[in-house]
Amino acid sequence: MEINQSIEEIQNFKGKYPKQLWYLFFSEMWERFCFYGMRGMLVVFMVNHLAMDEKTANLQYGATQAWVYAFTFIGGLFADKILGLRKSLFWGGILMIIGSVILAVDPKNFFFVGLGFTIVGTGFFKPNISSMVGQLYKNDDPRRDAGFSFFYMGVNLGALIGGYICIAVAEGSMWQSLVPENLRWNVGFGFAAVVMIISLLTFTQTQKSLGPIGLSPLMDVEKSMKKTLEIATYVGSLIIVPIIIVMVANTKYTDYFMMFIGPASILYLFYEMKNFSSAENKKLLAALVFIIFSIFFWAFFEQSGGSLSLFAANNLNNEILGIELSPNGVNNSANSLFVIGFAALVGLVWLWMAKRKIEPNTVIKFGLAFIFLAGGFWIFYYTKFFADLNGRTSLGIFTFGWFIITFGELCLSPIGMSAMTKLSPQKTQAVIMGMWFLASAYGQYFAGLLGANIAEASENASNLDKLNVYADGYYQLGIYALVAGLVLIAISPLIKKLMQEVR
Numbered sequence: 001m002e003i004n005q006s007i008e009e010i011q012n013f014k015g016k017y018p019k020q021l022w023y024l025f026f027s028e029m030w031e032r033f034c035f036y037g038m039r040g041m042l043v044v045f046m047v048n049h050l051a052m053d054e055k056t057a058n059l060q061y062g063a064t065q066a067w068v069y070a071f072t073f074i075g076g077l078f079a080d081k082i083l084g085l086r087k088s089l090f091w092g093g094i095l096m097i098i099g100s101v102i103l104a105v106d107p108k109n110f111f112f113v114g115l116g117f118t119i120v121g122t123g124f125f126k127p128n129i130s131s132m133v134g135q136l137y138k139n140d141d142p143r144r145d146a147g148f149s150f151f152y153m154g155v156n157l158g159a160l161i162g163g164y165i166c167i168a169v170a171e172g173s174m175w176q177s178l179v180p181e182n183l184r185w186n187v188g189f190g191f192a193a194v195v196m197i198i199s200l201l202t203f204t205q206t207q208k209s210l211g212p213i214g215l216s217p218l219m220d221v222e223k224s225m226k227k228t229l230e231i232a233t234y235v236g237s238l239i240i241v242p243i244i245i246v247m248v249a250n251t252k253y254t255d256y257f258m259m260f261i262g263p264a265s266i267l268y269l270f271y272e273m274k275n276f277s278s279a280e281n282k283k284l285l286a287a288l289v290f291i292i293f294s295i296f297f298w299a300f301f302e303q304s305g306g307s308l309s310l311f312a313a314n315n316l317n318n319e320i321l322g323i324e325l326s327p328n329g330v331n332n333s334a335n336s337l338f339v340i341g342f343a344a345l346v347g348l349v350w351l352w353m354a355k356r357k358i359e360p361n362t363v364i365k366f367g368l369a370f371i372f373l374a375g376g377f378w379i380f381y382y383t384k385f386f387a388d389l390n391g392r393t394s395l396g397i398f399t400f401g402w403f404i405i406t407f408g409e410l411c412l413s414p415i416g417m418s419a420m421t422k423l424s425p426q427k428t429q430a431v432i433m434g435m436w437f438l439a440s441a442y443g444q445y446f447a448g449l450l451g452a453n454i455a456e457a458s459e460n461a462s463n464l465d466k467l468n469v470y471a472d473g474y475y476q477l478g479i480y481a482l483v484a485g486l487v488l489i490a491i492s493p494l495i496k497k498l499m500q501e502v503r
Contacts, residue, residue, distance in 0.1 A: 023206035025154035030199030034192040037162030040332035054455035062448010063254035069441030071123025076434025085128040085214030092124025093200040100193035116245035134421025149347030152414035160336035286498035298443020307451035338406035363492035370485030372408030377478035384471035391463030
C-alpha cells in the first residue's frame with residue numbers, strides 16, 4: 001500500500017474512483033450495518049418490550065434519531081477545531097461499540113444508556129468520513145458526484161444487511177432454531193457491536209493511504225497544548241453521555257434542544273462567514289438552502305423507522321412472489337437493496353450527461369428527489385385498496401413504493417453530500433457536513449411528530465381502520481413532497497447564481 005502520498009498525488013488518480021474510496025466504502029458499510037440494524041429495532045422494541053403506546057414510541061424514535069444526527073454537528077465542529085477527521089472517527093467508533101455492547105447485554109434495563117453512547121459516538125464518526133471522501137477529489141473534478149454515489153452504495157450495503165438481519169432475528173422470523181427466544185433481541189443488538197469493531201479495524205488498517213487527509217488541525221500548536229485539548233475533548237464527550245441519556249429519555253428536553261441547536265448552528269455559520277470572501281459566502285448561502293429543504297425530505301423519508309415500521313408490523317402480509325419475508329425487515333432494507341442496484345448506474349448516468357453537457361444541476365436534482373418521494377408515498381396510500389378484511393395488504397406493492405422513493409434519495413442524499421463539500425471552504429467543511437446531518441436531525445424529529453399524529457388518529461381503531469388512517473396520512477405527505485419539489489425547481493435560477501461555477 002502506498003503511504004505518505006501528497007494531496008495532489010491522491011487527487012490526480014486515474015480512472016473513475018480513487019483507491020482510497022474503497023477503504024472508506026467498507027468502513028462506512030460496517031458502521032451503517034450497526035446504525036441501520038439498531039434503527040430498525042427501536043420502535044418495535046419500545047412498543048413490545050418497553051410497554052410504550054404507538055404515539056409515544058414514534059415521539060421517542062424521533063427524539064432518539066434527532067439526537068443521533070444533531071450530534072454530528074458537534075462532532076464535526078470538534079473534528080475541525082481539535083481532533084481532526086481521523087481521530088474523531090476513531091473515538092466515535094469506540095463509543096458506538098460501547099453503546100452496542102450495553103444494548104446487547106441488557107437492552108430492556110439499559111436501553112437509554114446504550115443509546116446515549118451510540119448517539120455521541122455517531123456524532124464523532126458520521127460527518128467526518130464523508131468529509132474525507134470529499135477531499136479525495138479536486139473542487140472541479142466532475143467525478144466527485146459519481147464517487148459519492150458509489151460511497152453511498154456502501155452505506156446502503158451495510159443498511160441492507162443490518163437492516164434486515166437484526167430485526168428479522170430479533171422478531172424471530174429468521175434463525176429461529178439457532179437463537180433462543182429469550183436472547184433474540186440481545187443477539188440483534190449484538191450484531192451491531194461486532195460489525196462496528198470490523199468497521200473500526202478496516203479504517204485503522206488502511207488510513208495510511210489517506211496521506212494528509214484528516215490529520216489534526218493543531219499541527220502547529222505546541223505538543224503539550226495539543227494533547228491537553230484532545231484529552232479534554234475525550235473527557236467532555238464522556239461527561240455529556242449521561243446528559244444525553246436523560247434528554248433522550250424525556251422528549252420534552254429534545255423539544256427545547258431542537259429549538260436551540262438549529263438557530264445556533266446558523267448563527268455560528270454566519271460568524272464563520274466573516275472570514276470568507278463574498279463569492280465563498282454566496283456558496284455557503286446556497287448550501288444553507290439545500291440544508292433547509294433536506295429537512296422536509298427526511299421528515300417524510302424517515303417514516304421508515306417510525307410509522308412505517310408499525311404499518312409494516314400491523315398491516316402488511318409476509319409474501320413477495322410467494323417468498324415469505326419479514327415485513328419489517330423489508331421495510332427497513334428494501335430501499336437499501338434498490339440503492340445498491342441503482343446507485344452506481346445513476347452515478348454513471350450523471351457522468352454520461354456531464355460529458356455531453358446536459359446534466360441537470362444540483363437544484364433540479366433536489367427538485368426531482370421530492371417528486372419521486374411524492375410518488376412513493378402515493379403508492380403507500382394505494383396499498384389500502386388491496387387490503388383484506390383483517391387490514392393486511394400487499395407487501396409487494398409496498399416494496400414498489402420504496403423502489404420509487406429510492407430514485408428520489410439518489411437524487412438528493414449523495415448529491416447533497418457532494419454539494420456540501422463543493423460549496424464550503426475546506427476550513428469549515430466538517431461543520432457544513434455536520435449541518436447537513438443536523439438537517440437530518442430535524443427531519444427525524446419532525447418524522448417522529450408526523451408519525452405520532454398518524455398513530456394518535458388511529459388509536460383504539462380496528463386494524464382495517466388503522467390501515468386507512470395510515471394510508472391517508474401518507475397521501476397527505478405525498479402532496480407536501482410534490483409542492484416542495486415544484487418550489488425548488490421554480491427557484492433554481494436564483495440558487496444557481498449563488499452557486500456560481502459549482503453545478
